[in-house]
Amino acid sequence: MNDRSSPAPSVTVRNEPVQARAAHRIEALLDAAAAVVVEHGIEHLTTALVAERAGASIGTVYRYFPDRVAVLVALAERNLERMRLAIERVLIVDHPSWPEAMDAIVGAMVETFREVPSFRMLRTGEGLDLGPQHREAVAPLFVDDMVEYLQERWGIETDAEQRQRLELGIGGLDALVTYAFLHDADGDPRYLQMGVQLAQAQIGELFPTERPATAQR
Template sequence: MLVTEVPNALPGGSSLLRNEPVQARSSARLSGLLDAAAAVIDEIGFERLTTAMVAERAGASIGTVYRYFPDRIAVVEALAIRNTQRLAEHFVTALSESGATTWQEACDALIDVTAEMYRTEPGFRAIRFGDAADTGTGDSEDRMAALGSTVAQILHERFGVPATERTARTWVVLAEASHAVFARAYRDPAAPDTGLVEEYRTMSRTHLEAVIASS
């Protein structure tokens, strides 16, 4: 399963952070910096984000930002990791609250949770959960793989969806496809193209049914 704290999920332990927050106050400060970054990114995009903007929006000194992040890329990467974690956590919660009894219902819950995050989660539309933020680190592949592995494990354990090499590839395909479809559907969160989301729902279910039937 995905971990629930940003520092624990960073590739290579926590290489993107200068200092791991080990106390509640420090964790809250890190969370506040990421919230500030998300707000700025929603306004201007991650390409123009600077550490100075993060500091100003968070009401913190630039030194506080550099205490945790060596540069703006590290900020964006950490926010992308947090987005991935929150999506996984919301999915697990949605499964419990919906009382899903089939893998189809579980997939619907995942799609609904993803759509809601595109609509309401600050910074999610801009960098979503898989973007590498032009860092060249390849960390986005690790995040996508971790998310796909989590979903596959849950559906295998709860609903008996086969855990085969093909289903693993299928999760990658569906995750990448959703990445593109939801970005287009939620270009304007105030007026999303929900029809695109429903087309993705139909497509993903049809393809999964075929893959599972052949397993």
């Protein structure tokens, strides 16, 4: 073994604890921010309240977030990632039919609203007035996830028109699930059911209800 290659791993080892501590601090600050949003509302969130809730100095907050908008953006990004992970966990299950898969996707969305602090108020940040910062639409991201799922699990290729129908269905479903949680912490079941019906009407007819034999696993 060449002796000159040995110092390289030691640099990584020295850096890893620092990176881990920074990641832990950021998560703790975002947890604090979520608690502030739940207790006081988005409009009242400040970096000072985040620091107080996290038991950190204001300098620690500013080390990672220059202002309250940056905190909200980071929290919204984390919410989006948690929603995507929840749906991904559903999509790796081998559902026997498309309607069952759709029901499971809605279930994952509902649980995210219920279980992730601040999600009801902040969601993924699309509705935030962030000044010069622009939040991209979320539905196309989920369309990409769904297209991959349909191809890998069902052997279905989607064209541009089907992708547009998927985006409309996902967007409408998201809007109704969001409204279901607007005044009900558990989600108004009437609007949740309406969301399922809309998604199935908009999306379900595009694809077979049973998995094609060639796509069986």
